[in-house]
Amino acid sequence: MTNDSAERVFDGVPGAMDPHLALDALARSQARYRALFEAIDDGFCIIEFIDGPHGPASDYVHVEANSGYERHTGIPDIVGKRLRELAPSEAEAWIELYGGVLDSGRPIRFEREFVTAGRHIEVAAARVEPASLRQVSVLFRDISARKAGEAALRASEALARQNVERVQLALAAGAIIGTWFWDIPSDRFTVDAAFAEAFGLDPALGREGLSLAQVVETVHPDDREGLGAAIEAAIARGGAYAHQYRTRRADGRYYWLEANGRVDHAPDGTPLSFPGVLIDIEERRAGEAERARVTDMLRELNDTLEQRVAAQTAELMLAEEALRQSQKMEAVGQLTGGLAHDFNNLLAGISGSLDMIQARLRQGRIGELDRYVIAAQGAAKRAAALTHRLLAFSRRQTLDPKPTDVNRLVADMEDLIRRTVGPGITLETVAKGGLWSTLVDPNQLENALLNLCINARDAMPDGGRITIETGNRWLDDRAGRERDLPPGQYVAMCVSDTGTGMTPDVIEKAFDPFFTTKPIGLGTGLGLSMIYGFARQSGGQVRIYSEVGQGSMICLYLPRHHGDAPVEMVAEPAPPRLSSRGRTVLVVDDEPLVRMLVVDAVEDLGLTAIEAGDGPEALKVLRSPVPIDLLITDVGLPNGMNGRQVADAARELRGGLKIMFVTGYAENAVLSHGHLDPGMQVVTKPFDMTILSGRIQAMIGD
Known part of the structure; x- marks a missing residue:
């Protein structure tokens, strides 16, 4: 035997192949194969079917491709790439096409235009044997010139x-x-x-x-x-x-x-x-000219018709606008009528209590004053609650959004809800595991949940079941349009009952202020409107699903929060009463009565109060050498400066000055859409004087 022979006696076994010679022969064979592979002018690739998240053989990877592949298809660096990462929208069609070749063993041939390469390609595909390899060879031939x-x-x-x-x-x-x-x-x-x-x-x-x-x-x-x-x-x-x-x-x-x-x-x-x-063709051209003249005439008539249609459309739009204005005025009338009724009742209670206090003072019957003071305070708090609900409906209430675990909130509210709905109602909670958090005002969400449960209870006078369910919802374009929300991830909280249900016309009006189906005196008609305003102000939505006799389900959809998960808040002890020596508070409010009450509260704490009726007057004090420890300012101020502008100027003049905003409603633009700087707080009118005093003392002591 010669050294050139691939076979020789190896380790005493005649006919065995030397491993070195075998590897050398294999390398030469692979080189010839690669040279032939690259010499093919046509594009060529081999795909191999793999299992994926969509099931067995639900994707394929390109295991081989020559340089002609990119030239013919316009797709570079194809080897090692999966179909679903290259063309996810077309993946199912290609997998079905080539999968048929793999399953049947029958080759196919078709034509396709590759827009990226600007070519018309003839594609031929055949199964690579044996079938267990799960491979299909694909040949791409440029037929653009022929086409x-x-x-x-x-x-x-x-x-x-x-x-x-x-x-x-x-x-x-x-x-x-x-x-x-x-x-x-x-x-x-x-x-x-x-x-x-x-x-x-x-x-x-x-x-x-x-x-x-x-x-x-x-x-x-x-x-x-x-x-x-x-x-x-x-x-x-x-x-x-x-x-x-x-x-x-x-x-x-x-x-x-x-x-x-x-x-x-x-x-x-x-x-x-x-x-x-x-x-x-003289006659033919004359006929064509006549046809062109007739066409121009018809086009002119058509243009005139469009003008007439446009005029009629404008008239219809004006009529529709008048109808919308009429409906708007009807809604305003309903709103003001309900407000007048409720506020007149509350004002009668406050005014009557004050009259009785004055009479008892003249009579010297001081021991009976507490009765009327408590009555007036109660009426004032109900008026504040009514205003709060109106602000929620109009989406102008002051919110304090925090990352909130809705499951935890529902669990904390469960005992209170059971006591509220009574023993005749069965309460069930279905909490979704792994529930996302949402950025929302937890106090307002608690109010909304309690209100929904009370409504559900009232819809079941003979008893029934209330179910509170939470879940994660991923809304696509269609689902988002159905709920008037942008597509995305939302946390859903739904309250369902087995009550009487609602008719479609009741559902349509359910969120209108002062609309209620309850008897007179049993409902204000502001509960659902408040929930609707709160949900919309929080970037979410509320929807009603109901059938008469089958019960109702009302769902709140709140945007998912991707920030840190909420943590349990531990109540802090009340701050100790501080010495008032040398501490000064600047109070800015254009309403003299409110300013007087705040100043009295400040002075009752042993602090020094300086008053200002508007922004320019406050700036004079801030520019003076008088030390200021706290600025309390109304948000809505006259004379060219609002409360936020006063606060910004104060921070420029006196860096780090603590600021308390007082507002009757949340002007989001003024309050930076709810995002306040450190050392700032918001107090909503009307406020409890005890709470206001505690807030002032806490801020002075921080």
């Missing part, structure tokens, strides 16, 4: 058919002017007698041969350039030719004609001959 040729041929054939049809019609109508034959290599242009007579030429000269320039002299000057370009294009491409232009006939007038012909080429592409026929 372009086929398209050009079809266009030429269509033009030729049109020319033949026109010539046949011209013959039938007697509109043939004459024929010509142009020998392109010799540039000899011969015409028949009819052609020569039509243009006032000598028939004998026409038979002997004219120059193309002599013929072009009869063409209208405005049409010569277009005719020359059409002739050059026909000679360059070959095949059928048709062109319309104006020529001067024997009578000296210009007439419209159409030249129809055909350019014949030699096998090497050299143009040889250009025969053709001239057709009189």
Whole structure:
């Protein structure tokens, strides 16, 4: 045996192959395979089906590809990439197509346009044996030139058919002017007698041969350039030719004609001959002009019709706007009527209590004062609650959003809800595991939950079941449109009952302020409107699902919060009462009565109070050398500066100054959409004086 032999006696075994020689042979084989693989001008790849999250064989990976693949498809660096990461929207179709080849073993062939590469490709796919490899080979062949040729041929054939049809019609109508034959290599242009007579030429000269320039002299000057370009294009491409232009006939007038012909080429592409026929199209052009005139007239009529329709549409829009305004005024009337009724009751209680206090003071019956003071305070608190609900409906209440665990909130509220709905109602909670957190005012969410449960209880006078359910919701475009929300992730809290249910017209009005189906005196009609306003102000939505006799379900959808998870809050002990020595508070409010009450509260704490009625007056104090430890300012101030602007100026003049905002409603733009800087707090009017005093003392002591 020689060293060149691949087989030799190895380790005493005749015929065994030397591992080094075997590896060398394998390397040469792979090199030949790779060279052949890359030498293929066509694109080629091998795909292998793999299992994925969508099931067995739900994706495939490209395990081989030659350089022609990118050239033909426009897709670079394909090896190692999965279909679903390359074309997720088309993945199912391709997997089904090539999966059929893998399962059946039958090859397929089809055509496809690859827009990225600007090519038309013929694709051939076949299974790689054995089938256990789960592989399919795919060959891509560029057929763009063939497709372009086929398209050009079809266009030429269509033009030729049109020319033949026109010539046949011209013959039938007697509109043939004459024929010509142009020998392109010799540039000899011969015409028949009819052609020569039509243009006032000598028939004998026409038979002997004219120059193309002599013929072009009869063409209208405005049409010569277009005719020359059409002739050059026909000679360059070959095949059928048709062109319309104006020529001067024997009578000296210009007439419209159409030249129809055909350019014949030699096998090497050299143009040889250009025969053709001239057709009189003067009448046809006149008919086309008449049709164009009629079309313009119809277009003008159509434009007039559009103007009339636009005018009627404008009238309808005005009528609709008037109807909307009427409905708006009706809603305002309902709102103001409900407000007047409720506030008159509350004001009667407050005013009557004050009158009785005054009478008892004159009578010296001081021991009975507490009774009327408590009554007046109660009426004032109910008025504050009513105002709070109205602000919630209008989405202008002051919110204190925090990352909130809705499951924990429901669990903390469960005992209170059970006591509120009573023993005749069964309460169930279904808490979703792994519930996302949401950025929301937890106190307002508790109020909303309690209100929904009370409504559910009232809908079941004979008892029933209330179910509180939480869950994560991922809304796509369609689901978002159905709920008037942008698509995304939401936390849902739903309260359902087995009560009487609602009719569609009741559902439509359920969120209107002061609308209620409860008997007079048992409902204000502000509960659901408050919940609706709170949900919308929190970036969410509330929806009612109900059928008469089947119960109702009301769901709050609140945006998912991706920040830190909420933590249990430990109540801090009340701050100790501090020494008032040397501490000064600047109070800014344009309402003298409110300013007086705040100043009294400040001075009762042993602090020094300085008053200002607006922003400019407050700035004078802030620019003075008087020490200020706390600024208390109303948000809505007159004379060109609101409370936020006063606070910003105060921070510029006295860095780190503590600030308490007092507001009757939340002007989000003023309060930076609820995001306050450190050392700032908000107190909502009307406020309990004890709570206000505690807040002032806490801020002074921070």
